[in-house]
Amino acid sequence: MDDDWFEVEDDELDGRQRAFVDHVRSHARNWPECLPRDTTVLVHEPGEELYGDESEEDKGELRLIVDVSDLSEKRVILTLGAFLVEDELLCSAVHNQSYWPEENPSVTTVKSSGDPEELGAIAAAWFEEVLRRPAIGRLGGRSGWSFVPPGSPLPKGYRWMRGGPLPRA
Numbered sequence: 001m002d003d004d005w006f007e008v009e010d011d012e013l014d015g016r017q018r019a020f021v022d023h024v025r026s027h028a029r030n031w032p033e034c035l036p037r038d039t040t041v042l043v044h045e046p047g048e049e050l051y052g053d054e055s056e057e058d059k060g061e062l063r064l065i066v067d068v069s070d071l072s073e074k075r076v077i078l079t080l081g082a083f084l085v086e087d088e089l090l091c092s093a094v095h096n097q098s099y100w101p102e103e104n105p106s107v108t109t110v111k112s113s114g115d116p117e118e119l120g121a122i123a124a125a126w127f128e129e130v131l132r133r134p135a136i137g138r139l140g141g142r143s144g145w146s147f148v149p150p151g152s153p154l155p156k157g158y159r160w161m162r163g164g165p166l167p168r169a
Helices: 015-028 116-131
Strands: 039-044 061-070 075-085 088-094 110-113 135-138 145-147 158-162
Touching: 015 039, 015 061, 015 075, 015 116, 061 116, 061 135, 061 158, 075 116, 088 116, 110 116
Parallel strands: none
Antiparallel strands: 039 061, 061 075, 075 088, 088 110, 135 145, 135 158
């Protein structure tokens, strides 16, 4: 079994975090167009200062990060994060440098609570749902991208970024 997705040292995680990561990892190998190098684990210990805000009590946090890439140009178009704090989960689009949750109209934020396996299943399904969406981008060097419904034809002036038909050889 290849466990390169969300690679982390065993001693960095407590039992609850390990169960969560293991559950998400077991599903990651089935995610379309997602390689181990697209995934990251960030662990923040209880009491560790986060984001420069000492007023907020920090109970420790685990973040699983997935970069959604433009496969033809090998650049990140969207970064996703699943945050686990005790028995609370937040899945959201995140800033690609700070990994802080941010609003993105294309991605629904999910909040839940429960045991690590339940939350791992929710996070894995959320990541997979977003990763299965076809994405298109504008031609001609103009920036921008968007998701399109599966099976949609390629609109004029756009190219497939991921999830489109395979190019002919």
